[in-house]
């Protein structure tokens with residue numbers, strides 16, 4: 001405990017600007033009595049990539065910190081270090097990672113514990129991140145792996161017998177409650193964010209400048225190393241097969257998907273592929289998978305990528321058990337070792353084995369399950385917080401880092417082979433933006449899943465609102481619509497043998513009962529999956545913006561315009577890529593309120609299947625509308641007026657060498673250019689600068705469609721990636 005070392009509560013503060021003019025500062029808080037014993041375990045010291053310094057340098061330069069750094073103070077308290085960070089009386093705050101229960105954090109107390117069952121709005125999350133963004137246009141990261149508690153302007157007592165200081169620290173209630181309802185309503189009573197970091201006596205605070213709120217997020221993502229750029233195939237449809245399937249059944253499913261023309265790029269195998277799964281052996285179960293090489297070859301012939309489920313807890317029968325034993329934690333999970341991925345030996349053993357056994361055999365991704373933590377379900381699992389790891393971390397610190405460390409270990413296999421992966425992980429923390437791993441959950445609340453899409457964009461995370469079995473046909477289609485408009489279009493059928501569009505009901509599906517009239521539902525589902533396939537080039541370009549500029553692919557409305565007060569509380573709509581506004585319909589709704597942000601007009605999206613009957617509806621921005629959705633093909637997706645939307649002909653799979661036939665939809669009379677990203681879609685060569693380009697598409701009434709490469713003199717690595725077949729004027 002820090003207090004034991006001295007009776008002084010004082011903390012010194014040293015601020016440095018990390019790179020001059022690039023808008024990132026670090027304030028180091030340390031006890032006045034000197035260096036604490038042992039430095040705190042931080043997310044920044046275990047980051048996957050160094051900061052994307054050149055990309056940061058392309059942002060608007062910043063001379064002054066966005067908040068007075070001297071006003072960030074610390075005090076040693078009985079329980080650790082208490083940090084105070086100023087917060088203006090009109091500011092609102094957002095962020096803290098994958099929060100599924102709420103959007104705006106002002107007035108709340110949140111404790112950032114890693115937990116796989118975040119059932120209440122307390123801060124528990126698969127992937128909490130001690131990073132928040134203010135509407136005033138800056139972000140703050142508290143660089144700790146402790147379960148820190150954030151009090152967002154909710155508690156601060158006035159000092160007795162003393163005048164409150166005039167500047168930061170001024171205590172003034174924002175309003176006085178006049179009735180009990182008001183009294184208990186979330187409200188702010190101070191002009192500080194207080195952060196309690198338990199066990200520590202020192203902590204670093206990073207401050208990211210704007211000037212806009214979106215810029216602050218972009219700086220954070222670029223400082224993290226830039227956003228992930230998935231392989232092109234990763235943006236196709238994902239389907240996870242029934243966990244009890246054997247080799248023959250997996251191959252049967254694959255052929256059936258192709259025969260039914262249901263688009264699919266990635267087939268995922270669930271626990272049953274291994275001899276032992278809880279904990280894991282990482283050995284093919286030869287009883288049910290007698291010839292994995294032949295299966296992989298056949299799936300590859302049909303252009304499927306294969307993703308394997310696993311977690312990191314290593315079963316005694318695993319070939320890597322003995323080598324990992326000395327570099328694992330002192331407590332087991334499901335009788336398996338918990339490798340200490342902070343140690344290069346553990347990483348090398350784990351990655352080396354996976355490379356040889358799977359990646360060299362053309363497995364192109366993994367689902368890294370259960371790297372979060374459960375501690376209040378009927379049979380709690382995972383390692384306790386009091387675990388000890390050989391690298392020096394305790395269980396709490398390890399829980400915060402485990403998802404990132406595990407993902408980084410696996411990602412490196414692919415980086416070294418210069419072949420991109422897009423994978424899944426169930427936990428994450430700060431500095432995760434570059435990791436091409438998508439978060440998911442066992443929870444299944446549709447509203448929470450939608451909030452996940454939105455909140456993950458505040459803190460450099462990707463999230464999939466995956467579809468499993470459903471309550472009704474409508475539920476299936478509405479959930480599918482949300483998933484195809486998210487970072488990863490995943491159908492997780494691990495609990496059902498038949499695709500949910502043949503029987504949405506889990507029990508009946510397992511009993512082998514086809515739904516009467518399933519063909520119609522399959523047709524509706526196909527139309528939704530094809531919408532995704534049409535959007536792949538648009539989404540790929542949006543991901544490239546995430547990589548190069550740090551702009552999140554899915555964003556809360558408030559990020560784009562915090563001054564429009566209507567945006568502040570909207571947690572059921574988001575912006576997808578540069579130009580789409582998505583307002584998913586929840587199961588059971590036949591009409592919903594949609595806010596169309598100010599600044600431009602919005603035109604209802606339409607393609608061959610969706611919004612076909614309404615015509616090109618145009619709405620002024622800055623208003624609420626009631627969107628009528630009498631049928632499942634009414635889809636509240638709106639396109640910013642005066643933009644171009646490239647739509648590809650829907651392919652049955654993206655594959656490794658796609659050729660997209662593009663129709664450029666024109667929304668508005670004077671559309672701006674659209675920058676279509678091009679590279680090989682597979683390798684990491686884009687990181688070295690020389691092998692990507694942007695194709696600027698222009699459309700004018702008089703001249704029609706033209707295109708040009710924006711980086712002159714540099715040929716695109718795949719000349720035939722896009723074939724532009726024409727323009728379609730929608731409005």
Ligand code: GAL
Pocket residue numbers: 243270271309369370441442492494
């Ligand atoms: C869960 C995971 C599910 C599925 C299941 C298999 O932990 O969240 O998506 O993979 O394990 O046992």
